[in-house]
Amino acid sequence: MSTRSFGEPVKRNEDRRLLTGQALFVDDIELPGMLHAAFLRSQVAHARIKNIDYSRALQRPGVVAAYAAGDLGEYWQPGPILVLPPPIEGIVFHERTQVPLAKDKVRHVGEPLVIVIAENRYIAEDALDDIDVELEPLAAVVDLEQGLSPGSALVHEDIGSNVSAWVRQTRGNYAAAAAKADLVIKRRFGYEHGISSPIETRGVVAQWDIRANQMTIWDTTQAPVFVRNGLAGMLGLNERQVRVIAPFVGGGFGPKIMMFYPEEVLLPWVSMKLNRPIKWIEDRLEHFFATTHERGQIHDAEIALASDGRILGIKDVFLHDGGAYDPYGLTVPINSQCTLLGPYVVPNYDSTFTQVFTNLPTVTPYRGAGRQHGVFVMERLLDFAAHELNIDPAEIRRRNLIPPDAFPYNNEIIYQDFEVLEYDSGNYEPLLDMALDMIGYGKFREQQATARLQGRHLGIGVACYVEGTGIGPYEGAKVQVQGNGKVSVATGIGTQGQGHFTVFAQIAADQLGVAITDVDVVTGDTDQFYWGAGTFASRGAVVAGNAVNEAARVVRKKALKLASDLFECSEDDLVIDDGKVSIVGIPEKFVKLGDLANQANPMRGAVEPGTEPGLESTQYFGPRMGATANGVHAMIIEMDPGTFDLKILKYVVVHDCGTVINPMILAGQIHGGVAQGIGNAFYEKLVFDDQGQLLNASLADYLLPTALEVPRMELAHTVTKSPLNPMGIKGAGEAGAIPGGPLFAQAIEDALDLKSRSIELLEIPLSPSRLFELTRKATQT
């Protein structure tokens, strides 16, 4: 067996447990004496808390305890800031983080007021009705512009305004560029992203064992190490007294890395108070309020161009809805600001944003993490420029692509990893060519015309984007060969379906010459691996993968050294394959890896100074900066001009994420991302009223795409290796979700021939009803 598995569509190690219903998810934890929590949550978006009386709840049979903010004493404190504002000159940032239970004021619908503990969840929910809360409602801040106008209600009064942050970044001199431009286009755009809505909601089980003096927490978190560290600190425990396990997690997509959610903070504290294990499982209704969102931005953007379509500069002023608190700093709008530049040369850039506090749930990254908003603005501006300059939309993009010899390409503004935004590598034009070829761009106009004669309205869209991935700080991995010859890999990040149990096994298996199925991977257990940042920002494969690679490489060297000592030959004369080290050309002279491992951990005798036991190694990888992936999506749709509904006829993705570890898993990530992009563009919309009430808090009315809305996709990829890590890989988790918005806008405009009617689509999400309203309004004026 000497086939290398790296780069192969290896089937997943983790599938059996998932396919047979044997995988452990957090709600599967059953512990003796376990109690259940439910939360009384605010039904209003903004109010002063006058009084909370839960005494009747305590009378209900089966209710064990209830706590409000006042009961937490010194334990009550706002959560830590997770991402500090980046080092940008002139930045304004007002840190206001979420609290475990609302005190004095509630700032969004769903903010928790009381936690009730009962024998089971049914009774806990019954007890919520027993709680009397007196709230004095205040005007809710929902509209961004109104929120910034004088006289607006204030989410955090002590700030004196609803400004959470203000950032301006520039490159070159936009004003000068615009003065010399042949064309300047200005538009106002509105882009709303939605909620992650994984099929598994959040959940926490906390078990304080007073005799063992140990706290064990099962949590659907994407960042178990930081949760462990933070909670240990809050609870006054040593880090090693706390074990956080992220078991199988049913989809993360970003909001499960937000911390510290009130429930994460409260469950362990309650468990210590009551000396009982406590479980809380978020129900779907709660998920709409209790888990973070992404939402909207308003952009006033302008682009200055030469007559041949080359971008001379872009200016953008935008408002970002940050929600009631800003624990995640500025990550989302910085991503918008940076990713707007896309794969294009933008010599002059002037981008300003204000992150606004609103009385709506907190906004933190959700797959794409603000990139969607920026990409929408850029791609739409290019489309309008193409129309005005009479240049084909694909051609105008081609003319602006960063050329392949310009890398590393410095964009001169600061990115979410606090480094200057530099694209490490890329070769953009071939992807555009491939996408155009795969979608049949050249023959489309003829197809479209023929279809029109039959009364069918076809439209095409093409969108380009880059995605900053694989950012630091670092991840680590421990690789160990066990006495039975099997390999164990442990790393600190968690897994929510990305195939880590297979991808990391592939990396280790290739280094150590073992079968992939003989590599056991543990993720997300802080007792198994102590350090790490988490799974987010498309970095798992890049950062943890490289750490696994490094650790496996060191173990390989150790194995070779041990075997060379054993056989008294040079390491160069050895080969590792099929779980054995043997002498090249003499396969019968071998030693099993497992035996080497045993020899490296003798029960008796002396070892040489400096020897480390076992055949294991722990290594860390921290990239200098993120690696830039990129892609092109293209789509053909058919619109029903009567109903304004659409059907996707063809969807193409060409993607470059550097070296590919497992093309099957990569394709799965793209498929899933595209589905979320389709949902974002045309189906998913959070509908708030002017009092901050969410009107569609159910899966019947918040529309996730089904198998009938997501088409078959055709994928291709190119490989431009990243120079930033030994494996040359870039991240891919978010790519599919990023360009859906502009793709739909472009294709719909094309299908309905809106340009000839001077109708432009400047907002996402769209829907048949919204298209009807937009097109008739224009016909009327």
Next chain:
Amino acid sequence: MEIDEHEIMLSVNGVSYKRRVESRLLLSDFLRHDLALAGTHVGCEHGVCGACTILLDGQPIRSCLMLAVQANAREISTIEGLANKDGSYHPLQQAMHDHHGLQCGYCTPGILMTMTAFLDENASSSEDEIREALSGNLCRCTGYQNIVDAVLIAAERMRG
């Protein structure tokens, strides 16, 4: 109010159970917590996502929209009973593994129960028919394509 309880006797994956349940206990919770058959997952509790799909007398239904007490004298099939006793896969489980039809795996049991019942009644179906049958199960990870492929392959293999 006194707790309203009822005795029920039912068969799950061929095994008989006799239990006393509160009237309002949802079948999904009963299977997961009373019978410790946690392979059936809960995603929404309002009948939309399909994660909780099980077979009731062979037909896929949403276990979050049924009371445990209603399962009295019925036959339930859950994901735990899908593979063969020797651990070998149902053809759809195998196909899902072969074609990467699952990522986080949370929606997977519901999809397997829905689509194995579909395959039992439809030896040969088009992609459109499969997508229609699948439309009552939400997946947030896969974009459905590989699941559809898995069903097509499984159907082919089951036809022999």
Next chain:
Amino acid sequence: MKPAPFKYVAASSLQHALLLKAEHREEAKFLAGGQSLLPTMNFRLARPAVVIDINGIEDLAGIRLLDGRTGVGALTRYRALQRDAVFARGFPLIAEALPHIAHPQIRNRGTIGGNLSHADPASELPAIMVALRARFRVQAAKQERWIAASDFFKGALTTDLRADEMLVEIDLPPAEPRTGSCFMEIARRRGDFAIAGAAAMLTLGDGDKCIDIRLAFCGIGETPVDAGSAAAALIGHQPTEAAIRDIATSVQTMIDPSGNLHATADYQRHVAGVIAERALQTACRRARNGD
């Protein structure tokens, strides 16, 4: 999202169920398929004190023929209707609507009686019953009455059922020869509640002139909207594209949709006209071709 406590009774017979309902009235709810009731109970929007499970009353399910009319037991599940080829041939309007109702798993449990009693304004079957001129047999412990479908639906989620009554049977008149029908729906996703749905039926007589026409809508009013008066313009004439278009325009003028989370009132109005036209054209073509 767990339901509030209640007392559960599995009714052993129709009479048992009706007596219980008479006793508890608004405090009790019948549990049939549960596909509408359980979600509202899980959200705690509905908190009946008593839940009367009628699934064991076998007489309530099934399709029977009597004097050329078809009686569908209220407990008949959508799945059974979908699989009954004779029924589908006799009532293609219902057959065409069934795939739009929720999803297969829901249809395995949901019942026609449960759907009609729930009377969701966006639900397809109430409008179809109006178009079919169905009659409903409604029973209380001590009496029975018949209600025309057009009189049954009073408002959103409100029917003419009294607190002690149950809908037990749906009576459908036989289809006339040379009748074509079409059900068409606008929804965001298949199976979602209709933004607008149109049930059209057209019967041709001598000289291919229209001798009967039905047109009813779901989703655009608190109850099914019977647009028969607008459609009646066609009676005595050969249906032409222009005439059908005129009906569609009158429909747009006569209805008063209120908009919802997924559509503005004007969009509903617009699209009701679109599907009115398309459904009538299809119904007409099917009547001509003898489909």
